[in-house]
Amino acid sequence: xxxxxxxxxxxxxxxxxxxxxxxxxxxxxxxxxxxxxxxxxxxxxxxxxxxxxxxxxxxxxxxxxxxxxxxxxxxxxxxxxxxxxxxxxxxxxxxxxxxxxxxxxxxxxxxxxxxxxxxxxxxxxxxxxxxxxxxxxxxxxxxxxxxxxxxxxxxxxxxxxxxxxxxxxxxxxxxxxxxxxxxxxxxxxx
Amino acid sequence: xxxxxxxxxxxxxxxxxxxxxxxxxxxxxxxxxxxxxxxxxxxxxxxxxxxxxxxxxxxxxxxxxxxxxxxxxxxxxxxxxxxxxxxxxxxxxxxxxxxxxxxxxxxxxxxxxxxxxxxxxxxxxxxxxxxxxxxxxxxxxxxxxxxxxxxxxxxxxxxxxxxxxxxxxxxxxxxxxxxxxxxxxxxxxxxxxxxxxxxxxxxxxxxxxxxxxx
Numbered sequence: 001x002x003x004x005x006x007x008x009x010x011x012x013x014x015x016x017x018x019x020x021x022x023x024x025x026x027x028x029x030x031x032x033x034x035x036x037x038x039x040x041x042x043x044x045x046x047x048x049x050x051x052x053x054x055x056x057x058x059x060x061x062x063x064x065x066x067x068x069x070x071x072x073x074x075x076x077x078x079x080x081x082x083x084x085x086x087x088x089x090x091x092x093x094x095x096x097x098x099x100x101x102x103x104x105x106x107x108x109x110x111x112x113x114x115x116x117x118x119x120x121x122x123x124x125x126x127x128x129x130x131x132x133x134x135x136x137x138x139x140x141x142x143x144x145x146x147x148x149x150x151x152x153x154x155x156x157x158x159x160x161x162x163x164x165x166x167x168x169x170x171x172x173x174x175x176x177x178x179x180x181x182x183x184x185x186x187x188x189x190x
Numbered sequence: 191x192x193x194x195x196x197x198x199x200x201x202x203x204x205x206x207x208x209x210x211x212x213x214x215x216x217x218x219x220x221x222x223x224x225x226x227x228x229x230x231x232x233x234x235x236x237x238x239x240x241x242x243x244x245x246x247x248x249x250x251x252x253x254x255x256x257x258x259x260x261x262x263x264x265x266x267x268x269x270x271x272x273x274x275x276x277x278x279x280x281x282x283x284x285x286x287x288x289x290x291x292x293x294x295x296x297x298x299x300x301x302x303x304x305x306x307x308x309x310x311x312x313x314x315x316x317x318x319x320x321x322x323x324x325x326x327x328x329x330x331x332x333x334x335x336x337x338x339x340x341x342x343x344x345x346x347x348x349x350x351x352x353x354x355x356x357x358x359x360x361x362x363x364x365x366x367x368x369x370x371x372x373x374x375x376x377x378x379x380x381x382x383x384x385x386x387x388x389x390x391x392x393x394x395x396x397x398x399x400x401x402x403x404x
Contacts, residue, residue, distance in 0.1 A: 012269055024264035029253035036252050043353060043388075046263065047363065053267035060269060114242050115249040133243075140247040159207045166205075166243075167198035170236055 005069040013060045024053055030070055030116040031077050037112065038081035048080045070116055074109050121172040129165035136162060194226065195219045200233050204240060289314045317348040318394040320387065326380070341376040343385075349394070351387040358383060 008026075011019035028049065035048040055076055063072055122130055122138075131151060135142045148155045195203070195214050202209045203219040214222075222229045290312035313320040325340045345351045345368060354374035356364045358381065366374045368387070385396040 015269070017268060020268055021261065021264040024267070025257070025260050028260040028263060029255050032255045033249070033252035044365075046259070049263055050266055053263060057267050057269040111242075111245065111249065112252070115246060115253065118239075118242055118246060119253065137243040137246045138250050159205070160202075160210060163198055163202045163205055163207045163209075166201050166236075166240075167196070170197050170201070170239055173239065 002068070009060055009063065009069070012057075020057070026120065027070065027073055027116070028053075029119065030112060031073055033112050033115075034074050034077040034109065035081050038078060038085070040081050040084055044084060048077065048084060051080045052076050070113050074113060078109070117173065118169075121169055124172050125165065125168060129161075129168055132158070132161060133165055133169065193218075193222075194229055195222050197232065197236060200229070200236055201240075204233070204237060287314060288312070313396050314347075315394045317392070318345065318351075318387070319347045320345050320385075320394070320396065322385075322396075339376075339378055339380055341378070341385075343374050345372045345374070345387050349389050349391050351389040351394075353388045355386045355388070356383045357386060 004026075005023075008019050008023045012023060031049045031052050032045050035045045036042070040048055052073060056073070063069065122133060125133070128151075132147065132153075135147050135150060144155050144158050147153065147158055153161065193214065195218070199209050199214045199219050200223070201207075202213070203216050203223075209215075209219075223233045224230065288311060290310070308323060308325045311322045311324065313322070321344045323342045325342075326338070341356075343354065345354070351368045351372065351374075354366045354368050354376075356376050356378060364376060364378065366376055368374045374387075382400045385399050387394050
């Protein structure tokens with residue numbers, strides 16, 4: 001469990017509403033991502049996310065220390081998504097909605113969890129680095145010319161700045177107990 | 191070589207960038223990665239991070255949720271204030287009131303009397319008018335009388351609904367699309383439901399719709 005998650009959970013247990021808003025803001029994207037990747041249509045994702053966070057709000061004191069909050073959220077979201085899909089299947093014959101997306105369920109939850117970690121580490125970077133890395137990696141097809149125009153940086157300085165910002169990102173991820181090392185082992189097994 | 195490269199120097203090597211004045215050369219970084227296990231492991235971790243970043247743009251659309259949507263979600267699920275029914279729906283939906291009952295009896299929405307098999311109800315809320323025709327099919331199975339309820343509805347008014355949902359008290363939801371004429375239909379076992387109609391400009395709820403036999 002990351003220190004920030006642990007602290008937020010404690011604050012939520014103590015009735016701190018702002019901590020709950022922060023927690024939902026930090027992890028909401030992951031819950032929506034898992035639901036979407038499981039084939040839940042957009043209009044039903046709010047309902048799934050609501051059930052997941054409602055369940056979390058009732059389980060604040062029960063999440064084990066050794067279990068990361070993202071892992072708990074992923075598992076709970078997958079269950080809710082599957083239940084939703086099952087309900088749609090049983091209703092699909094008469095209602096004819098939702099069934100077309102069911103057969104496409106496939107997602108690597110580790111990909112989603114690591115992406116969530118990258119986003120969190122990115123959000124903790126200073127503005128200049130965050131903007132640069134967002135443009136280079138989180139927005140599709142952004143080349144150096146576009147980055148130069150958007151951020152007002154000389155093209156020649158983008159490469160070296162990128163390397164420095166990536167080193168800071170790696171440092172943040174190492175210090176927040178994130179899992180890039182475990183990911184390496186997973187990739188080596190493949 | 192005794193000096194270990196920094197993360198920045200390894201990243202420059204992996205990205206093909208110069209480390210700048212005073213930095214370790216690419217050849218020295220490569221040698222350190224090959225000869226020093228710890229440096230090699232760090233390079234593997236950084237390479238994995240670059241791989242994750244390379245896939246970030248594709249995954250990003252899955253994570254994209256507007257801030258107001260997350261705020262509403264947080265508001266709806268605040269610890270200590272969570273119920274068992276769809277709270278988001280309660281927050282965003284206005285509640286429709288009964289304006290017509292074909293039985294002209296009490297406005298309680300429960301029950302099918304005697305052998306009666308259908309009942310017409312009208313509801314209204316600001317910008318919404320909802321007509322429901324509820325039909326019961328009775329069946330006797332192993333001495334127990336049970337029933338299937340067909341709800342045919344039509345929504346009209348200034349709002350345009352695109353989805354109708356029946357929501358059970360424990361939160362299970364059955365959905366039906368609303369057609370271009372505003373019609374929707376459900377066929378369910380008798381029970382207690384909330385009917386929710388959702389459109390782009392808002393939603394309306396008929397809570398506590400009890401479809402049971404006397």
